[in-house]
Amino acid sequence: MRFIYYGHACFALEIGGKHLLFDPFISPNELAKAIDPQTVPADFILISHAHFDHLADAEAIAKRTDATIITNWEIYEYFKKKGFEKIFPMNVGGKADFDFGTLKCVIAQHSSSFPDGSYGGTAMGFVIKSQEGNLYYSGDTGLSLDMQLIPSFAVLNYAVMPIGDVITMGIEDAVRAAHMLSCHKVIGVHYNTWGTIELDKDKAFELFNRNGLELILPEIGSGMDL
Numbered sequence: 009m010r011f012i013y014y015g016h017a018c019f020a021l022e023i024g025g026k027h028l029l030f031d032p033f034i035s036p037n038e039l040a041k042a043i044d045p046q047t048v049p050a051d052f053i054l055i056s057h058a059h060f061d062h063l064a065d066a067e068a069i070a071k072r073t074d075a076t077i078i079t080n081w082e083i084y085e086y087f088k089k090k091g092f093e094k095i096f097p098m099n100v101g102g103k104a105d106f107d108f109g110t111l112k113c114v115i116a117q118h119s120s121s122f123p124d125g126s127y128g129g130t131a132m133g134f135v136i137k138s139q140e141g142n143l144y145y146s147g148d149t150g151l152s153l154d155m156q157l158i159p160s161f162a163v164l165n166y167a168v169m170p171i172g173d174v175i176t177m178g179i180e181d182a183v184r185a186a187h188m189l190s191c192h193k194v195i196g197v198h199y200n201t202w203g204t205i206e207l208d209k210d211k212a213f214e215l216f217n218r219n220g221l222e223l224i225l226p227e228i229g230s231g232m233d234l
């Protein structure tokens with residue numbers, strides 16, 4: 009499994025030659041200026057919730073790549089009305105098999121509305137179980153006891169979680185989440201995009217190390233094998 013970071017909470021997983029693009033938000037992100045969203049590959053686009061910092065580039069990338077959008081029912085309706093046909097609606101608790109593996113949708117403790125204020129369904133996280141490893145992307149969320157249920161579905165190799173605080177978990181709660189998930193490798197996202205979610209990286213690494221956990225903060229635009 010290959011991980012590519014596009015900044016904020018946008019990343020891709022390459023599994024079995026397929027590109028899974030999560031929460032596309034590239035063109036409005038000052039920190040991701042070096043990335044041209046029109047060159048980002050996608051076979052599937054997974055959208056965790058309707059906030060603009062998770063779907064700003066979804067429409068353009070889906071149009072160009074003909075990728076299948078996987079998201080909750082309300083966001084599915086939104087894209088259907090725009091004329092998209094390749095959309096796979098899911099919802100919290102549901103799982104489905106794809107050619108990259110099994111995908112399960114889990115609850116995220118967060119809100120979800122479109123920029124115009126209309127209802128965006130329930131915010132979700134995703135668990136991917138594949139031949140190349142298992143990964144949990146929490147989406148935007150606060151710490152939740154429900155996270156304890158995830159290891160009974162998949163023994164995780166990696167957890168991708170927000171650590172910027174203020175509007176999601178911060179580093180202290182991400183450490184607690186990692187323990188609940190029985191997952192020692194955390195890829196931190198959703199930080200530094202704006203001044204309010206600035207991260208003290210030294211403090212973050214120190215806290216994770218002290219708790220026997222590995223924090224991974226990939227450079228925007230970089231890829232790594234998981």
Ligand code: NI
Nearest residue numbers: 057059118148
């Ligand atoms: Ni959000």
Ligand code: MN
Nearest residue numbers: 059061062148
């Ligand atoms: Mn967000």
